[in-house]
Amino acid sequence: MIAETVCSAVSAAGLGIAAITAYRRRFLAAARIAAYALVPVGLVMTGIVDWLADTAFSPMAWAGFGVLGASWLLFATTRAVERRRAGTRKERKAARSAARREAVAPAAPASSPGKGSRPAAGPAPASRSEDDFGDIEAILKKHGI
Template sequence: MLAETICSAVSAAGLGIAAITAYRKRFLTAARIAAYALVPVGLVMTGAVEWLARTAFSPMAWVGFGVLGVAWLLFTTTRAVERRRGGRREEAVGEGRGDAVAPAASAPSLGRGRRGATPKPQAAAGGDDFSDIEAILKKHGI
């Protein structure tokens, strides 16, 4: 009962502020303030405030929130452990199939990237670009 009274008072104050704002010819702002002011009354009318008050003071509801928190903690912990181990799911899928398609196909590209070596096709392409630029600069006498 107290929560409903407080929500009604907040809505009445908000509508008063909206009226003053509309009097000052700021109609868009006044409409926005009125919309915010009507939210608490709408929550009271739908019964959400009563439900929230019953839930906030219910020990069983708090135990339920605690159980949900433990479940969330277990999900996140197992996910973190799974990532740290390197993904058990992928290994389990790979073990089931003995005929993998090119199992070492990506190994050379990973190895070159770690050593810092650049692939030769890119170096050749870069050389062609510089020769074109050199030709253009020589043409202009630079």
């Protein structure tokens, strides 16, 4: 009974604000405010407000909310653990099947240098840090620094 009165008062106040907004020639905003203002009356007319009031004072409903919360907590925990591992169930299954295929497939024969093969030409590759500095020097030279 009190909830219906509060919802009616909220709707009346919202419609008043919508009328003032329309008086100021802001019709689009006024229509939007009126739409929001009619929601509480619609909830009262459909009976949702009575259902919510009955639910708020029901111990069985609160126990149900507790069970839903525990369910959500289990879902979130298992998802977090799954992310810390190797991914989803499909990804783990694909990785296992790929590992089995590699174990079953014969190893490729080692290729020995033959008549047609040539050794790699040029000096041995520089260390990684020298390559990095070479790249930096090239960028600086490109910009005239």
